[in-house]
Amino acid sequence: MAPDTLVSEKGLTQLESVIEVRGLWSAFPIPGGGQVVVHKDLDLTVNRGEVLTLVGGSGTGKTVLLRQMLGLNTPAKGTVTVLGRPVAELAGPGAAARVGMLFQQGALFSAFNVLDNIAFPLREAKALPEELVREAALLKLQMVGLKPTDAHKMPAELSGGMIKRVALARALVMDPPLLMLDEPTAGLDPDSSDAFCDLLQSLHQELGLTVVMVTHDLDTLFALSTRVAVLAEQRVIIAASVEEVLAFDHPFIHHFFLGERGLRAMEMLRDRKTAAPRNELAKGQ
Numbered sequence: 001m002a003p004d005t006l007v008s009e010k011g012l013t014q015l016e017s018v019i020e021v022r023g024l025w026s027a028f029p030i031p032g033g034g035q036v037v038v039h040k041d042l043d044l045t046v047n048r049g050e051v052l053t054l055v056g057g058s059g060t061g062k063t064v065l066l067r068q069m070l071g072l073n074t075p076a077k078g079t080v081t082v083l084g085r086p087v088a089e090l091a092g093p094g095a096a097a098r099v100g101m102l103f104q105q106g107a108l109f110s111a112f113n114v115l116d117n118i119a120f121p122l123r124e125a126k127a128l129p130e131e132l133v134r135e136a137a138l139l140k141l142q143m144v145g146l147k148p149t150d151a152h153k154m155p156a157e158l159s160g161g162m163i164k165r166v167a168l169a170r171a172l173v174m175d176p177p178l179l180m181l182d183e184p185t186a187g188l189d190p191d192s193s194d195a196f197c198d199l200l201q202s203l204h205q206e207l208g209l210t211v212v213m214v215t216h217d218l219d220t221l222f223a224l225s226t227r228v229a230v231l232a233e234q235r236v237i238i239a240a241s242v243e244e245v246l247a248f249d250h251p252f253i254h255h256f257f258l259g260e261r262g263l264r265a266m267e268m269l270r271d272r273k274t275a276a277p278r279n280e281l282a283k284g285q
């Protein structure tokens with residue numbers, strides 16, 4: 001069976017790809033001459049409605065791959081297509097309507113209050129009158145579990161979990177179909193991390209989002225991923241279900257998943273399989 005097909009109740013269904021990375025080479029010049037090649041002939045497909053998690057050792061190029069999928073880095077060779085168009089077209093006006101990005105540090109504007117941070121992409125697009133901009137931003141504020149009374153708080157007054165929620169509301173303010181998350185739960189305590197995972201999962205289901213995520217956190221990976229792509233040897237060595245990835249024989253996979261914390265997370269996965277499935281959308285793909 002082709003990798004991008006699955007058998008549904010209705011028969012064989014072709015999955016719709018949202019991102020296609022083909023033959024990608026990413027390289028950076030080294031001071032004094034030469035270059036470091038991060039990706040070499042890398043292929044990856046992201047399908048509509050999935051939560052695809054990128055994992056790999058430090059320096060394997062996860063962030064560079066996310067940046068390539070946002071059009072922020074330029075391929076040395078190969079192509080990146082997002083929503084059927086060359087990724088270079090993503091940059092510039094209207095980009096936030098196509099892809100929402102949650103950066104690792106939240107990256108809020110410290111001089112703007114919560115509401116103005118959320119409203120920023122809408123104001124920049126100059127597509128709506130001010131009244132509607134405020135209304136849309138307030139709606140997203142509530143969607144991420146914040147209260148209207150939080151609207152006028154400044155970033156310095158917020159907890160780590162609240163900063164992530166504001167950054168998420170801002171990433172979603174233009175209703176993009178595609179969301180990229182770089183270490184979404186990094187820096188959060190376990191309770192805030194679980195709460196943020198639950199929020200991401202319910203938004204993924206309610207909004208039908210396609211999500212690409214980089215994370216080192218196995219709890220987050222197991223809670224959210226419908227597929228996992230492993231970066232090693234300058235390419236994606238496997239992109240498959242968690243179970244298939246676990247069965248794949250590679251030193252990084254052994255180290256990452258089968259160490260002490262990996263075994264704990266796998267127990268979680270087993271518990272999850274015996275309980276009601278958390279991700280209905282993943283099932284319906």
Ligand SMILES: Nc1ncnc2c1ncn2[C@@H]1O[C@H](COP(=O)(O)OP(=O)(O)OP(=O)(O)O)[C@@H](O)[C@H]1O
Nearest residue numbers: 028029036038056057058059060061062063064065
């Ligand atoms: N702008 C740049 N100039 C030069 N080298 C870069 C640049 N951006 C990334 N690199 C190099 O590319 C490699 C991959 O970096 P990247 O940040 O994507 O790794 P990563 O897999 O996300 O790592 P980590 O898990 O540690 O965050 C690293 O060797 C990094 O030094």
